[in-house]
Amino acid sequence: MSNPSHIQHVEILCGIPASGKSTYAHLRVSRDGYVRVNKDGLRQTMLCTQFDAQKEGFIHALQKHTIEYLLDQGHNIVIDNTHVTRNSRREIHELVAVWRANKELLTGIAHPVHVTTAYFGVDVDECTRRNAWRTSPVPDEVISYMYARLEPPTPEEKAGACPEREN
Numbered sequence: 001m002s003n004p005s006h007i008q009h010v011e012i013l014c015g016i017p018a019s020g021k022s023t024y025a026h027l028r029v030s031r032d033g034y035v036r037v038n039k040d041g042l043r044q045t046m047l048c049t050q051f052d053a054q055k056e057g058f059i060h061a062l063q064k065h066t067i068e069y070l071l072d073q074g075h076n077i078v079i080d081n082t083h084v085t086r087n088s089r090r091e092i093h094e095l096v097a098v099w100r101a102n103k104e105l106l107t108g109i110a111h112p113v114h115v116t117t118a119y120f121g122v123d124v125d126e127c128t129r130r131n132a133w134r135t136s137p138v139p140d141e142v143i144s145y146m147y148a149r150l151e152p153p154t155p156e157e158k159a160g161a162c163p164e165r166e167n
């Protein structure tokens with residue numbers, strides 16, 4: 001495990017719709033050279049649809065393979081979905097942990113990846129207002145539903161810790 005390669009960064013964005021995630025993700029790409037992964041974008045590109053629960057398995061798998069490929073290629077990644085639940089964020093941590101273990105097994109070299117979470121804790125009424133001005137607003141009920149499920153990250157999680165498993 002000598003000669004470790006450079007650290008790669010994975011940044012998970014967390015926030016209800018219209019909280020500013022995609023605006024920030026675009027900045028990460030243009031300013032810092034990250035690659036953006038976004039399920040809405042994959043849905044639109046691959047299936048020409050918006051959210052469809054029956055097709056989420058496909059989109060989920062596609063996102064997983066995309067993240068693994070980008071890690072293989074040495075990229076830093078910003079993952080621009082709502083990630084309002086701890087479970088959804090822990091899943092990304094676990095995916096990265098498995099990727100690292102496999103990579104180290106294959107190469108004999110450590111591949112450190114720092115997984116952090118950026119939280120967009122914007123007031124729900126402000127998000128509803130911003131959403132109304134967008135070209136393709138999401139239904140207000142989706143914002144309320146996401147807000148009801150929101151589990152904000154702890155300072156430790158923001159800095160890199162994997163969120164605790166729920167009981």
Ligand SMILES: Nc1ncnc2c1ncn2[C@@H]1O[C@H](COP(=O)(O)OP(=O)(O)O)[C@@H](O)[C@H]1O
Nearest residue numbers: 015016017018019020021022023024130131134
């Ligand atoms: N910091 C901000 N202050 C005010 N408006 C913002 C800010 N960040 C984003 N917006 C606006 O809010 C709307 C939603 O932003 P977006 O980044 O698409 O949110 P999300 O990806 O979380 O749904 C857009 O119209 C955007 O221009």
Ligand SMILES: [Mg+2]
Nearest residue numbers: 021022023080
């Ligand atoms: Mg967005």
